[in-house]
Amino acid sequence: MAITTGAGSPRSASVKDVAATAGVSLGTVSNVLNRPDRVSRTTRERVERAMADLGFVRNESARSLRTGSTQSLAYVMLDAGNPFFTDVARGIELAAEAAGLSLFLCNSDGRSAREGAHLAHLQQQRVQGILITPVDPDDPQLDQLIERGTPVVIVDRTRAGSSFCSVAVDDVLGGRLAVEHLIDAGHKRVAYVGGPESIGQVRDRGEGARQAWAEAGLPPEDLVVLSCEAPTVACGRAAGERLVGLPARRRPTAAFCANDLLALGLLQQTISSGRTVPGDLAIVGYDDIEFAAAAAVPLTSVRQPRHDLGRRAAELLLDEVGDPAHEHEQVVFTPELVARASTLGRPS
Amino acid sequence: MAITTGAGSPRSASVKDVAATAGVSLGTVSNVLNRPDRVSRTTRERVERAMADLGFVRNESARSLRTGSTQSLAYVMLDAGNPFFTDVARGIELAAEAAGLSLFLCNSDGRSAREGAHLAHLQQQRVQGILITPVDPDDPQLDQLIERGTPVVIVDRTRAGSSFCSVAVDDVLGGRLAVEHLIDAGHKRVAYVGGPESIGQVRDRGEGARQAWAEAGLPPEDLVVLSCEAPTVACGRAAGERLVGLPARRRPTAAFCANDLLALGLLQQTISSGRTVPGDLAIVGYDDIEFAAAAAVPLTSVRQPRHDLGRRAAELLLDEVGDPAHEHEQVVFTPELVARASTLGRPS
């Protein structure tokens, strides 16, 4: 039952109310909350009874004002609609839960302005630390957070200087793996379907593709680059249409997409326009999200250790928060190609 | 630049530090922050200069302790890995952003314990209000939140009593639409692939399916119910294997799945085992997530207005927060069947 002040609206009970009801002092109530072993059993039970009767809910603002720190972490995601990032978030969540901290998820949706607003708000909230897959890892706002005392770990990107911890996957290698796989399968003309060059992941994967292509001694003009405005399913479909529009002798026989969303869009457009995969077009995606394996033509994709990525990032953050002798670390995981029917099968 | 205390570590600057640096009083700094028009231009600029020099970051804990309210909402999601819920979240986000509030996303992952921990923490944080897709809408913890003054809006579920606002979609109707569509196409034996009965959405959609089946005068035993332990892609695949295991004369010619994750799993299993969709098995999903249309055999699905669901829920919450004369409202949206190739096409 909530306390009512005069004829007014219910106001939540404070430690003071609890103390008065239980007939003890403020400090004792606080001890029951924070160091129960220092309070005798009878007093403790009396206080706990009072808390239950009054419906006492600890005020986290007051607590963190006094102690100077909160019990929460935050992960600022690049795109909450992409299952890859929600999987990373789940890895982070597990680590945070194990450490007894709660995790707030924020979605920047690829927009700098939203990202900035989230960061400012999190900083004001005094979260213990921030994990972020940034729109731009060189954004000075990130340095500013560090300077002002909020630890930051960069997820799925790296950064030249080393004033941050970061956890990433070798995207250049991932790009190479994908294209080498296609070259091995005998393809002589391949498309790279990327998003905007402003996205680091897209740049690196494309770079890896070019390296593999060059090392195989194939002519650069036979690696056709298609840029989309965003790495989404809809853009993948659009890319498929552009591919069909090419003259047959210039048309690639395989495509490597910068992520699985693009690949799934391309796959759908290809099949619904009457062509076959991989017969008319082999397709490699990136991220190996659950829907990749579940597609009707299961998608060959470059797998990243999504959970480990998140878990490791959270561990680094927790270490930075807890250990004064913390040293920044740049973890790079190795991606792995998962070959499935979209490049392997020989359709009837 | 952060203030350094003696030889110690940097501590973030407070209004007091800003006041001292600018040579004004505490109250003036606060006025610059909250009522800039009450401060003369020269003083204001001096204070702003000091804030920038010191790297002042307002302490939200102190602010909300004093004012008694925060600037945030929260949405507790049932499954962050299901694109349906991230789409709902996006709708909420837009409304929150428009109201100048920030939104925290929490993931209960279908587990009551996690949900409870999140709710307790949010209550302690004194968020303005909570949107939730609950594991169990009758959980007494939800009533307790209301009693203690935190407004709650239930999303994608309804509840018998009306002490809450809620925004839902008519799941019984959705189930009917799906099964009527299959009956119209001439199917005489249909499977309902649901998750555990503990999930309300699963129950309601199944109920709608049964109603439509009964009204068509078809024998109840020809509506085969398959229960999965969770509504996921993996379970959809497993359901597909169970379907194949049935004797041919009892095997359904169509399946209605409680959500698109199940449907995509079932679709994949069906095709990879050499059968065709919809030739050997027609499939209807539910939610119409983006991957449904993007599947290689585009999925017929029951569409819910995901964005509107989120947006409307947020609006109800904001009204409840802002308007003392607020009346609880139970909004029910109408679902819509989107017919695609998985039930329509006639494969070669």
Place this chain on the structure above:
DNA sequence: AACCTCCGATGAAACGATTTAGACACGGAC
């Protein structure tokens, strides 16, 4: 009986912002 020790409980002082009542200076009007 005097002394020491511990255990439990107390009360006051923070934490950093907001808010409110009032101080002060400066003109202008009578």
Place this chain on the structure above:
DNA sequence: GTCCGTGTCTAAATCGTTTCATCGGAGGTT
């Protein structure tokens, strides 16, 4: 010269919790 209003700024109280120095009493030791 007094009075008033206006525009700025100040000082102090306050939000709910934690923490720390302190205090009283029970029990044991000499």
